[in-house]
Amino acid sequence: GLGKTTFAKAVYHDERVKNHFGLKAWYCVSEPYDALRITKGLLQEIGKFDSKDVHNNLNQLQVKLKESLKRKKFLIVLDDVWNDNYNEWDDLRNLFVQGDTGSKIIVTTRKESVALMMGNEQISMDKLSTEASWSLFKRHAFENMDPMGHPELEEVGKQIAAKCKGLPLALK
Numbered sequence: 655g656l657g658k659t660t661f662a663k664a665v666y667h668d669e670r671v672k673n674h675f676g677l678k679a680w681y682c683v684s685e686p687y688d689a690l691r692i693t694k695g696l697l698q699e700i701g702k703f704d705s706k707d708v709h710n711n712l713n714q715l716q717v718k719l720k721e722s723l724k725r726k727k728f729l730i731v732l733d734d735v736w737n738d739n740y741n742e743w744d745d746l747r748n749l750f751v752q753g754d755t756g757s758k759i760i761v762t763t764r765k766e767s768v769a770l771m772m773g774n775e776q777i778s779m780d781k782l783s784t785e786a787s788w789s790l791f792k793r794h795a796f797e798n799m800d801p802m803g804h805p806e807l808e809e810v811g812k813q814i815a816a817k818c819k820g821l822p823l824a825l826k
Contacts, residue, residue, distance in 0.1 A: 657822045658762040662731050665760065675758075677728040687737035689746060693719055696730065720749045727754040731762070738767040781820025790825045791815040 665671055666680060679699035683692060693715045697703035702722045710718075730750065737743065750759060761772050782790065788811070795811055796804075818824035 658764070659733055660822070662733060662760050662762050666729065666731055671729065674756075675727050675729040676754075677723070677726045678730075679728070680731045680733065682733045683735045683737075685736045687739070687742060689742065690715065692732075692746065693749075697722070700728075716749055720752060723750060723757075724752040725754050726757070728757045729760070730758070731760045733762045735761050735763045735768050736765060738765060738771050740771055743771060782822060782825070783820070784816070787815045787818060787820050787825055788812055790822060791818070794826050 666678065672678070677700055679696050681692060681695040681699060690712045693712065694703060697715060697719055700722055702718060728750075750757065761768070763769055763772075791811060791814065795814075796807075815825060
């Protein structure tokens with residue numbers, strides 16, 4: 655509810671990002687970790703999955719993904735990662751090593767152990783302040799109204815905003 659996926663989507667759909675990368679793929683990993691499902695999902699996202707691939711094994715699909723990414727500048731988003739097993743992720747990470755210079759992988763996670771394992775740059779997100787929470791709530795709740803003209807609604811709105819505990823998704 656902190657906005658990790660929303661932030662990643664904003665980056666992914668930005669025009670400058672679209673023009674910078676030759677290939678983009680978004681895959682929601684969630685639980686449980688399944689290398690076959692992730693590989694198939696990424697192949698589908700980049701348009702390289704064939705229905706006859708359903709019967710292929712993991713190794714064949716991973717070779718196909720690796721070849722599809724070879725010498726291309728890509729952006730891959732792996733959303734909502736929970737698995738912090740280094741060996742499993744290292745196997746998947748090896749599929750991306752032949753991409754062109756400047757290729758990027760964005761991983762969203764709520765687990766610090768996953769972020770640490772992925773290495774490189776991290777953006778940590780925190781809850782909103784009371785003021786920022788009220789501002790976000792007010793923008794959505796009072797979309798076409800002036801909250802100052804309704805002091806009784808403003809007080810209730812501030813109470814609701816406080817109960818959302820600074821979580822942008824809940825505030826929206």
